[in-house]
Amino acid sequence: MSIRHGLLALLERGPRYGSRLRTEFESRTGSTWPLNVGQVYTTLSRLERDGMIVQDGSDDAGHDLYTITDDGRAELRNWFETPVDRTSPPRDELAIKLAMAVGAPGVDIRDVIQSQRHHTLKAMQDYTRLKAQALADVPANRDEVAWLLVVEQLIFQAEAEARWLDHCESRLVRLAEAAATEPAADPGPAAARGPARTPAGRTRSKR
Amino acid sequence: MPSSATPPPPPSPGTPGGSPVLELRALTRTHGSGIAEVHALRGIQLAVYPGELVAVMGPSGSGKSTLLTLAGGLDTATSGQVVIEGQDIAALGPKGMAALRRRSVGYVFQDYNLIPALTAAENIALPRELDGVSVRKARKEALAALAELKLEEIADRFPDEMSGGQQQRVAIARALVGDRRLVLADEPTGALDSETGEAVLALLRTRCDQGAAGVMVTHEPRYAAWADRVVFLRDGSIVDQTLTTGADSLLSAGTAEAAT
Numbered sequence: 001m002s003i004r005h006g007l008l009a010l011l012e013r014g015p016r017y018g019s020r021l022r023t024e025f026e027s028r029t030g031s032t033w034p035l036n037v038g039q040v041y042t043t044l045s046r047l048e049r050d051g052m053i054v055q056d057g058s059d060d061a062g063h064d065l066y067t068i069t070d071d072g073r074a075e076l077r078n079w080f081e082t083p084v085d086r087t088s089p090p091r092d093e094l095a096i097k098l099a100m101a102v103g104a105p106g107v108d109i110r111d112v113i114q115s116q117r118h119h120t121l122k123a124m125q126d127y128t129r130l131k132a133q134a135l136a137d138v139p140a141n142r143d144e145v146a147w148l149l150v151v152e153q154l155i156f157q158a159e160a161e162a163r164w165l166d167h168c169e170s171r172l173v174r175l176a177e178a179a180a181t182e183p184a185a186d187p188g189p190a191a192a193r194g195p196a197r198t199p200a201g202r203t204r205s206k207r
Numbered sequence: 208m209p210s211s212a213t214p215p216p217p218p219s220p221g222t223p224g225g226s227p228v229l230e231l232r233a234l235t236r237t238h239g240s241g242i243a244e245v246h247a248l249r250g251i252q253l254a255v256y257p258g259e260l261v262a263v264m265g266p267s268g269s270g271k272s273t274l275l276t277l278a279g280g281l282d283t284a285t286s287g288q289v290v291i292e293g294q295d296i297a298a299l300g301p302k303g304m305a306a307l308r309r310r311s312v313g314y315v316f317q318d319y320n321l322i323p324a325l326t327a328a329e330n331i332a333l334p335r336e337l338d339g340v341s342v343r344k345a346r347k348e349a350l351a352a353l354a355e356l357k358l359e360e361i362a363d364r365f366p367d368e369m370s371g372g373q374q375q376r377v378a379i380a381r382a383l384v385g386d387r388r389l390v391l392a393d394e395p396t397g398a399l400d401s402e403t404g405e406a407v408l409a410l411l412r413t414r415c416d417q418g419a420a421g422v423m424v425t426h427e428p429r430y431a432a433w434a435d436r437v438v439f440l441r442d443g444s445i446v447d448q449t450l451t452t453g454a455d456s457l458l459s460a461g462t463a464e465a466a467t
Contacts, residue, residue: 114439114446114447117439117447118439118447118449120428121264121428121431121432121437121449122437122449124428124429124431124432125432125433125434125435125437125449127432128429128432128433132409132412132433135409155429155432156429158428158432159427159428159429159432162428163428166266166426169266170266173266
């Protein structure tokens with residue numbers, strides 16, 4: 001997550017001091033990714049070092065104000081114009097867990113899937129309640145609109161996970177059925193072994 | 208069956224008040240017999256309370272639709288009971304059953320099932336008229352229901368003059384007109400785009416918040432997430448469900464905030 005660009009975007013609306021930036025960042029994103037003051041100041045000093053912002057005067061209460069520079073504006077524009085990189089996805093613990101659960105002794109992968117599905121759906125229910133609450137009144141200002149977009153992103157992301165889990169389960173069932181109908185040399189519970197029989201399974205699934 | 212398939216929690220979710228609007232007791236449905244015997248449902252235990260929206264999820268063939276058909280009295284259980292508003296529906300004759308379906312249960316189908324020769328208002332008024340309410344009163348109620356959905360302007364349109372989302376919202380209005388407190392919805396968002404589907408869910412949600420009990424079958428996690436409780440079916444059994452813990456506090460906190 002780019003705190004750096006988030007702060008630049010807020011500073012483009014006018015000079016601000018550190019803790020105000022923190023508050024504004026959190027109200028935009030509904031405190032989904034809370035910042036501590038330390039992170040804000042570390043980021044500000046790096047931005048200052050890189051010439052993206054300057055410290056410029058203070059307000060009546062004596063807060064040091066930061067102002068965005070032309071370089072900072074160019075950087076910000078570039079950020080908005082450049083898609084977020086998806087080619088090197090971050091490690092996903094769930095994907096790793098399921099990958100490890102395939103054929104793991106003493107682990108029923110369908111149980112792993114179901115307990116995750118339960119958890120994911122529960123999270124979606126909570127997000128959806130927040131969303132319904134946000135929609136109860138038409139979002140009045142840009143912070144409310146921004147927060148709605150963020151909470152919907154959480155819902156869509158969780159949905160993708162839930163759908164993927166459904167898919168994994170039916171994939172495993174199908175592979176197990178296919179394995180069961182083959183003249184198996186080694187009878188026994190086939191479910192967890194399905195994906196291990198990759199040559200046959202993979203060819204089939206690609207068609 | 209996986210070992211972690213914990214036995215379904217007791218039927219009462221705790222939070223909603225009153226006695227259940229719908230109760231399924233040890234409900235079983237078997238098709239065919241002998242080698243061809245298929246267990247569509249195996250001992251389903253479920254109670255749905257006023258104010259509660261329950262989503263039923265599960266892979267195809269898990270028994271979702273069978274559950275809904277039995278709950279609405281559209282099919283007969285092999286064993287077990289369906290109790291609606293305290294009445295075991297098996298004890299009702301065909302007449303009593305028809306009356307119960309008219310007065311207590313509303314259905315929402317994937318393909319809306321509005322009567323094409325009737326306008327929106329007439330579709331909503333129909334079950335009331337069948338129930339002996341005067342045409343005039345039934346129409347008044349229908350118009351009020353449409354007004355609540357901000358759909359007054361389509362009152363006199365026929366289904367083929369409405370969008371899918373409008374048809375489905377009219378179907379929900381029809382399902383809950385009068386005193387009916389139980390709505391059964393089978394993939395109600397099936398053919399709708401994401402935003403329209405959401406409007407339909409928001410409406411179901413509102414109806415339940417106003418005291419109806421809802422059971423919705425869906426394979427869409429995003430719509431299931433509008434429910435208070437998500438029940439997972441597999442091979443005809445409830446294998447898991449999310450409970451309503453904290454949901455109400457979250458929601459009421461929100462409402463309180465919105466009110467200020």
